[in-house]
Amino acid sequence: MEPVTIVICNYNYERYLAQAIDSALAQDYPATRVVVVDDGSTDGSRALIEGYGSRISTFFKENGGQVSAYNHAVDIIATNYAILLDSDDILYSSAVSDVMRVFMSGDYAKVQFRLDVIDSAGGQMGVHVPHSEPPPDCGALLKRGWLYPSPPASGNAYRVDALKQIFPVPESGVNRYGADFYAIYGVVLLGAVATIPKSLGGYRVHHTSAPSVSFANAESMVKGSSALGMRWATLQEIARSRLKVDLPVSFHDFSHEKAHFCSRVYHAPLTTRWRWMTRESRSYLHSIIANPFWSLKKKVGTLVLSSMCLLPYSPLSDFAVRYIANPLGRRRAATR
Incomplete structure (x- = not known):
């Protein structure tokens, strides 16, 4: 054995x-x-x-x-x-x-x-x-x-x-x-x-x-997201020097983009939410639409929920953001 x-x-x-x-x-x-x-x-x-x-x-x-x-x-x-x-x-x-x-x-x-x-x-x-x-x-x-x-x-x-x-x-x-x-x-x-x-x-x-909107234990969403970029750079060097593998300069990850999404639109005024979605959401949307691990149903559902942050009623917007960001929010929604 x-x-x-x-x-x-x-x-x-x-x-x-x-x-x-x-x-x-x-x-x-x-x-x-x-x-x-x-x-x-x-x-x-x-x-x-x-x-x-x-x-x-x-x-x-x-x-x-x-x-x-x-x-x-x-x-x-x-x-x-x-x-x-x-x-x-x-x-x-x-x-x-x-x-x-x-x-x-x-x-x-x-x-x-x-x-x-x-x-x-x-x-x-x-x-x-x-x-x-x-x-x-x-x-x-x-x-x-x-x-x-x-x-x-x-x-x-x-x-x-x-x-x-x-x-x-x-x-x-x-x-x-x-x-x-x-x-x-x-x-x-x-x-x-x-x-x-x-x-x-x-x-x-x-x-x-x-x-x-926070789920992980070790780091806040924004801090953890920032550290992720530096860890990717370290992994790039390890892959290059030890494995002779070249990784791209940038990476794609929904959890990473989700942290930026939450930090900008959660509890934010309507104008801020609209500004982020119309001017700064390209990487976030790409991590959904081009995601090779997700089904079409999951992509569409996440896009629909994300669009709810554009609604004037902020409690509904914040609920949608929590639902996307934190699995525990989904459980609470299901038990209501």
């Missing part, structure tokens, strides 16, 4: 870490190894980790950020396959078994799966991510600049030899965080992606009470 490593990178998530470790230890795949890399936590994480004794392998390092933790994690993985689990997320017990069944069926660099969105207490929120499934050959589209639909970090399993060609990643500046970007998009330049169309884990969203 091919062994698999679940690596949990942790920083100050003592309140969730035990759930992540327990979910990794509970895998029904016997050849699962669990490794925890602690990035200099200052809470009670170390004592918690040490309490698991020999059931897990542990590595404690000085704080350097998420990219530093990933660099260390990828370096120490000794198996051919791995899952990099965020310390506030969980895996369901069959995750590794299901992933390995797919890996053994073909030559894949990555196997991805859905994650159910859970709240800070672990309760199901009634939605999952991602909402679209990419084709196996995502690398060809990435070479044209298209970032393919992927779950967050915890919803991806990798062939380790592919990860080791992408990492280590430079750790300074914007690259303290966003390590999963390089894993998710880098490895598809080295092989095909397979998608398991069911949820095999939980993605924890910490702020779910008030209606908002």
Whole structure:
């Protein structure tokens, strides 16, 4: 049986870490190894980790950020396959078994799966991510600049030899965080992606009470969108220098364009909304109309919702923006 490593990178998530470790230890795949890399936590994480004794392998390092933790994690993985689990997320017990069944069926660099969105207490929120499934050959589209639909970090399993060609990643500046970007998009330049169309884990969203356009945990939408451009430039250099692959200067990604859309039209006066849609929305509309991962139905629906921001009634406009930006907004709309 091919062994698999679940690596949990942790920083100050003592309140969730035990759930992540327990979910990794509970895998029904016997050849699962669990490794925890602690990035200099200052809470009670170390004592918690040490309490698991020999059931897990542990590595404690000085704080350097998420990219530093990933660099260390990828370096120490000794198996051919791995899952990099965020310390506030969980895996369901069959995750590794299901992933390995797919890996053994073909030559894949990555196997991805859905994650159910859970709240800070672990309760199901009634939605999952991602909402679209990419084709196996995502690398060809990435070479044209298209970032393919992927779950967050915890919803991806990798062939380790592919990860080791992408990492280590430079750790300074914007690259303290966003390590999963390089894993998710880098490895598809080295092989095909397979998608398991069911949820095999939980993605924890910490702020779910008030209606908002923000969904991701780590960064605000605008800050994260700005950092994405710099990470793309870093990936370009890695691809060029290590893989001899030339990526385009610019990239296309609906999530990236959506952040700009939300920042300009959410809670904005009618004149501002009209100005943005008529003068500044070209890239946003292109990311919808030319999107190679979306069905015609999804494109039309998103265009119709986007056009609602031109309506004079601002509460309806803001509702449409939230619906587009935040999957939790769709759940709330469906339960009304």
